Amino acid sequence: MEMQQLGRWLLSAGLATALLCVGILWTALVRARRGIKPVVAFFHPYTNDGGGGERVLWCAVRAIQEMAPGLDVVVYTGDLATPDSLAARALDRFGVKLVKAPQVVKLERRKWVEAKTYPRFTIIGQSLGSIILAWEALSKLTPLIFLDTSGYAFTYMIARAAGSFVVCYTHYPTISTDMLERVRSRASLYNNDVRISRSFWLSSIKVWYYRIVAQLYGLAGRCAHLVMVNSSWTRAHINAIWKMPDRTFLVYPPCNTLTLQALPLERPQQNQYIVSVAQFRPEKAHELQLEAFALALEQLSLQNTEARLKLVGSCRNQEDNDRVESLRLKCRERGLEQNVDFCLGVSNTEMVELLGGAIAGLHTMTDEHFGIVVVEYMASGAVPIAHNSAGPKLDIVVNEGGNRTGFLASSVSEFADAMCHVVTMPADERMKIAQAGRVRAARFSESKFDSAFKEAISPILEEAMKCAGIIRSG
Known part of the structure; x- marks a missing residue:
């Protein structure tokens, strides 16, 4: 029938x-x-x-x-x-x-x-x-x-x-x-x-x-x-x-690379944080980010290391607002309230400040056609941790001059491992990746x-x- x-x-x-x-x-x-x-x-x-x-x-x-x-x-x-x-x-x-x-x-x-x-x-x-x-x-x-x-x-x-x-x-x-x-x-x-x-x-x-x-x-x-x-x-x-x-x-x-490329590559050793910039839409996979971050915190606690995750984005409608509340609830259920910040509707100036202080940028959408935000991470000096598919994989997070420009991941455990690696790596190693990423980002300027x-x-x-x-x- x-x-x-x-x-x-x-x-x-x-x-x-x-x-x-x-x-x-x-x-x-x-x-x-x-x-x-x-x-x-x-x-x-x-x-x-x-x-x-x-x-x-x-x-x-x-x-x-x-x-x-x-x-x-x-x-x-x-x-x-x-x-x-x-x-x-x-x-x-x-x-x-x-x-x-x-x-x-x-x-x-x-x-x-x-x-x-x-x-x-x-x-x-x-x-x-x-x-x-x-x-x-x-x-x-x-x-x-x-x-x-x-x-x-x-x-x-x-x-x-x-x-x-x-x-x-x-x-x-x-x-x-x-x-x-x-x-x-x-x-x-x-x-x-x-x-x-x-x-x-x-x-x-x-x-x-x-x-x-x-x-x-x-x-x-x-x-x-x-x-x-x-x-x-x-x-x-x-x-x-x-x-x-x-x-x-x-x-x-x-991509807005000019302003971001003026930011210093150095990052404070204290109060390190990872930033995620994305609208609160279902395809952006924020739940995967929280799961991976929770797993990363478990691994970092064994090394007496702390980190924060800042979810930066906007809501288009009530469905997106409800999605944010669901994510907040998930944070409470996983005991992440003290380590996750929700930054909604930030200004462009605030966005630049957030990117300029982040040691890494998180991106988890499957088959992101290009990934402008990944370029912005790289231009600002934040090491990208992006989904291993489509634009980020083929065009953006690729070696530049033989040097690594970031990390690609697909599963919760892979994202968690990448976050732990960036948080705990020596400053000079992170700087080398950030510098190569910034050079790569210049390919996508206005x-x-x-x-x-x-x-x-x-x-x-x-x-x-x-x-x-x-x-x-x-």
């Missing part, structure tokens, strides 16, 4: 999707005849998330303004924002001074891309919802270049049908071969519920669901004229699904992003401006 219901749902969803796409594509084409505006429009529905994705947005906006002063820049956003407020946010929050304030197109239908709108079949729901949001965006303004910096690949076919050149900066594939393998092997993780992983039939159904989504995702992605990705791991998965390596370029995200981004987008920008009859200055 469940299989029959699933089949009917997939058929209905397929028909609905087809009708929706045909209708939207037709509307987009009609509206395109009204004229494409000589602007570069950034599709970034959430311009207040404060993360690495927003830093990419503002650095990319500034790069376009410098490359093509004759083109206006527009930001599609669902937030209450004005040109001046966005320019001020870019400067105050990220230190990015724009050439001029961008224009704003307000999106009223952002709820269609929110995960809470789709309790089931979330991936396909959000993907279809992004089509509706793109329809609204293009109905209000059809740009010469449509530049997605949030990973909504299903918007590309709408933008391309409307006549725009489509460019994207992809932080994380909507679906990856790793996700498929995890479901196929029935491994439980934050994005694969235990109830599903324990059931052969539910796992089989989810595999087929993911396969269908992957096919659609591939078709959507291939509508882009140019693809930029943030890591080797992301590039491998995008190439596997979108299958256009000739149009896909690796452009590391801009200036490196700026030059790589401009190099990748320059041919498309030239072609678009030529088609629009605009002469590029500079």
Whole structure:
């Protein structure tokens, strides 16, 4: 019965999707005849998330303004924002001074891309919802270049049908071969519920669901004229699904290394602490951090050595607030209250101070697409202890000049051993690792992003401006 219901749902969803796409594509084409505006429009529905994705947005906006002063820049956003407020946010929050304030197109239908709108079949729901949001965006303004910096690949076919050149900066594939393998092997993780992983039939159904989504995702992605990705791991998965390596370029995200690299590498021998910087989201695996830290304290007590763990982050919603309370309870249950500090909603100045005093930085997310925070640890002089997967493994915590730059771990015991090792190692050995890490971190600076981004987008920008009859200055 469940299989029959699933089949009917997939058929209905397929028909609905087809009708929706045909209708939207037709509307987009009609509206395109009204004229494409000589602007570069950034599709970034959430311009207040404060993360690495927003830093990419503002650095990319500034790069376009410098490359093509004759083109206006527009930001599609669902937030209450004005040109001046966005320019001020870019400067105050990220230190990015724009050439001029961008224009704003307000999106009223952002709820269609929110995960809470789709309790089931979330991936396909959000993907279809992004089509509706793109329809609204293009109905209000059809740009010469449509530049997605949030990973909504299903918007590309709408933008391309409307006549725009489509460019994207992809932080994380909507679906990856790793996700498929995890479901196929029935491994439980934050994005694969235990109830599903324990059931052969539910796992089989989810595999087929993911396969269908992957096919659609591939078709959507291939509508882009140019693809930029943030890591080797992301590039491998995008190439596997979108299958256009000739149009896909690796452009590391801009990291705030300049300020952090000015911090001294020396750390006080007393009151040593490890810092963990991450939003309190389930995939950040804070519970694993507490388990590993508890085990590390047991090992350190045998050596009469103490350490603290500072959990630094923010909460997006009530679910995150509840998660923090659950972590506090876990600390009490494990007797960690005196050794764990929760630092919520800290300012940028406070963040720099925390990083500047930490001997190590903890990162435990599986398949972190890049890992900007790991770079920030290294730039500040804190030895990174990161998850042995994806971006940290392939791009960041690798030897620099033959020297170790940090530690990689996967299990509770491995993380605990690494923490103990960093806490107890001689100061000169830690300094050597910290110095190599700082050199490595310089590879991911804003200036490196700026030059790589401009190099990748320059041919498309030239072609678009030529088609629009605009002469590029500079």
